Amino acid sequence: xxxxxxxxxxxxxxxxxxxxxxxxxxxxxxxxxxxxxxxxxxxxxxxxxxxxxxxxxxxxxxxxxxxxxxxxxxxxxxxxxxxxxxxxxxxxxxxxxxxxxxxxxxxxxxxxxxxxxxxxxxxxxxxxxxxxxxxxxxxxxxxxxxxxxxxxxxxxxxxxxxxxxxxxxxxxxxxxxxxxxxxxxxxxxxxxxxxxxxxxxxxxxxxxxxxxxxxxxxxxxxxxxxxxxxxxxxxxxxxxxxxxxxxxxxxxxxxxxxxxxxxxxxxxxxxxxxxxxxxxxxxxxxxxxxxxxxxxxxxxxxxxxxxxxxxxxxxxxxxxxxxxxxxxxxxxxxxxxxxxxxxxxxxxxxxxxxxxxxxxxxxxxxxxxxxxxxxxxxxxxxxxxxxxxxxxxxxxxxxxxxxxxxxxxxxxxxxxxxxx
Ligand SMILES: [Zn+2]
Numbered sequence: 001x002x003x004x005x006x007x008x009x010x011x012x013x014x015x016x017x018x019x020x021x022x023x024x025x026x027x028x029x030x031x032x033x034x035x036x037x038x039x040x041x042x043x044x045x046x047x048x049x050x051x052x053x054x055x056x057x058x059x060x061x062x063x064x065x066x067x068x069x070x071x072x073x074x075x076x077x078x079x080x081x082x083x084x085x086x087x088x089x090x091x092x093x094x095x096x097x098x099x100x101x102x103x104x105x106x107x108x109x110x111x112x113x114x115x116x117x118x119x120x121x122x123x124x125x126x127x128x129x130x131x132x133x134x135x136x137x138x139x140x141x142x143x144x145x146x147x148x149x150x151x152x153x154x155x156x157x158x159x160x161x162x163x164x165x166x167x168x169x170x171x172x173x174x175x176x177x178x179x180x181x182x183x184x185x186x187x188x189x190x191x192x193x194x195x196x197x198x199x200x201x202x203x204x205x206x207x208x209x210x211x212x213x214x215x216x217x218x219x220x221x222x223x224x225x226x227x228x229x230x231x232x233x234x235x236x237x238x239x240x241x242x243x244x245x246x247x248x249x250x251x252x253x254x255x256x257x258x259x260x261x262x263x264x265x266x267x268x269x270x271x272x273x274x275x276x277x278x279x280x281x282x283x284x285x286x287x288x289x290x291x292x293x294x295x296x297x298x299x300x301x302x303x304x305x306x307x308x309x310x311x312x313x314x315x316x317x318x319x320x321x322x323x324x325x326x327x328x329x330x331x332x333x334x335x336x337x338x339x340x341x342x343x344x345x346x347x348x349x350x351x352x353x354x355x356x357x358x359x360x361x362x363x364x365x366x367x368x369x370x371x372x373x374x375x376x377x378x379x380x381x382x383x384x385x386x387x388x389x390x391x392x393x394x395x396x397x398x399x400x401x402x403x404x405x406x407x408x409x410x411x412x413x414x415x416x417x418x419x420x
Contacts, residue, residue: 037371039403074140
């Protein structure tokens with residue numbers, strides 16, 4: 001007796017396989033037609049043809065109406081917890097005011113830092129919960145959340161506590177990353193090394209309280225150099241953190257090469273990655289996390305070279321980079337469309353990038369991103385006839401229902417969305 005049986009699945013993306021999916025392998029999607037799934041105790045207990053379900057009993061039956069069913073999506077790069085918003089910067093961007101000038105006028109990331117420092121833990125939690133509800137309604141069942149809008153111990157700690165509480169109370173699994181080295185705070189502008197050391201020391205507290213499993217740094221011109229980033233990431237590894245890096249987002253500094261050198265789980269952004277860096281990445285175990293929403297929103301027409309990455313054999317993942325400045329969207333489906341148009345990724349590659357590879361980018365490859373017997377039943381039912389339809393029909397939400405560990409946690413009625 002199954003707890004739940006999902007019947008009448010027109011197209012089922014099982015993503016069945018082993019390990020991250022690299023290069024050429026991303027071109028083939030493991031899928032079944034006219035399929036069904038049995039769920040027991042929150043896990044996938046049976047997968048077969050729709051025909052066979054006649055002989056299987058279950059407490060609940062969900063009819064997929066002949067449409068698409070996939071694993072829950074994984075968003076492996078977000079800045080989920082912050083206060084305030086930055087809509088007043090949009091006219092300045094339109095007028096061509098450079099980002100550094102916006103910063104000088106008190107805007108940009110430092111305005112988010114001010115707002116986040118001033119907010120209570122409860123306020124941060126309530127705001128992040130609303131964003132997380134929206135992500136879930138778009139089909140995301142696992143999300144990575146970075147700190148990095150505190151840039152002091154007290155506020156970084158507050159952000160990480162909020163992420164941990166969300167993980168415990170919300171249906172979406174939240175994987176926490178310490179990004180204390182996101183920017184240099186105003187009070188440390190003239191001594192960035194002291195600030196970095198302060199953040200390195202603070203990692204002991206984070207480890208002790210189990211507030212994050214990853215550490216991350218923004219390696220970029222005007223923020224942290226490759227040398228500073230190497231030191232920070234090495235220290236993080238010594239303290240038992242897995243590491244990620246904001247690498248070569250704008251300039252080609254060598255952040256991609258550094259990610260490979262330190263054995264980072266993921267290297268993120270990579271718009272300015274050098275050809276040699278991409279080559280190294282493709283021959284490593286580091287996942288390339290691409291964020292085309294950020295390139296789109298910056299409006300400069302410069303996107304990461306996903307084609308070279310995949311053609312040379314890299315495992316590519318996609319994320320929203322949800323944040324109040326450069327990518328204010330929770331909609332990973334829209335990111336899939338951007339990947340199709342501007343990263344020239346095929347639909348098959350895109351689905352690998354938002355499921356399996358995204359799961360590996362947050363060290364959840366063994367549990368998320370695939371529908372296989374024994375795994376958590378994190379499953380999305382789509383109001384779409386096939387997988388190619390989702391990136392094609394853009395800007396809207398195609399999700400009909402989301403199951404997290406076998407339970408229906410988000411369901412769309414006619415014209416409304418309810419999230420439990
Ligand atoms: Zn980021």
